Amino acid sequence: MLFDADGFVTRCRAALGAADVLTALSAVVAEALVHRAALVSAIAPGHGMRVSVLCERPELTVVQFVTPKGFAFPPHDHAMVSAVGVYAGAEENVYYEADAAGLRETGRRLVATGEVAVHAADVIHSIASAGDEPLAALHVYGGDFFHAERSEWRGSPFARHDYDTARLRALAASGRRCLATACRQRVAETADRAHVDRVK
Numbered sequence: 001m002l003f004d005a006d007g008f009v010t011r012c013r014a015a016l017g018a019a020d021v022l023t024a025l026s027a028v029v030a031e032a033l034v035h036r037a038a039l040v041s042a043i044a045p046g047h048g049m050r051v052s053v054l055c056e057r058p059e060l061t062v063v064q065f066v067t068p069k070g071f072a073f074p075p076h077d078h079a080m081v082s083a084v085g086v087y088a089g090a091e092e093n094v095y096y097e098a099d100a101a102g103l104r105e106t107g108r109r110l111v112a113t114g115e116v117a118v119h120a121a122d123v124i125h126s127i128a129s130a131g132d133e134p135l136a137a138l139h140v141y142g143g144d145f146f147h148a149e150r151s152e153w154r155g156s157p158f159a160r161h162d163y164d165t166a167r168l169r170a171l172a173a174s175g176r177r178c179l180a181t182a183c184r185q186r187v188a189e190t191a192d193r194a195h196v197d198r199v200k
Ligand SMILES: [Fe+2]
Pocket: 076, 077, 078, 125, 127
């Protein structure tokens, strides 16, 4: 069975119009994870980083991210609602609130294979690939994930910076192919360890 990327994008778009967007998105992503084998066949976990953009529109971005063991990304916000569904490996989330000192940790959650996490637009979190296998996940964002103005925090103590969306777009543009017809799509496949190290 193949992963129905078109159908998934259509269901994500419908969820964004629901009264309770986060609950609706969570249900759509959870249903996709039932077909884990199909997801793995569409973009299998590997040793490098892979980015497959299933939909890139002003109101909706859908991406499959595969990140290698040890990958980590510093604290950031999204400025839009989001959902992540893990179909291989596990994602460690650390949540924060911004304060005068920079950031204050407010909680943690390990999102295991088969689980979904949803985030309101103002959530700040860092992520890391946990465990011994690559992390592969579906990510759904209720906006233009690759261009929206948002924030990231770096340094010690953490200091706010404008999010480097150019870095993200460069990663996604490093290779492309179409997986679905409903939206413009991109696939980037790279084992660029230098990039991974740079974003840690
Ligand atoms: Fe995030």
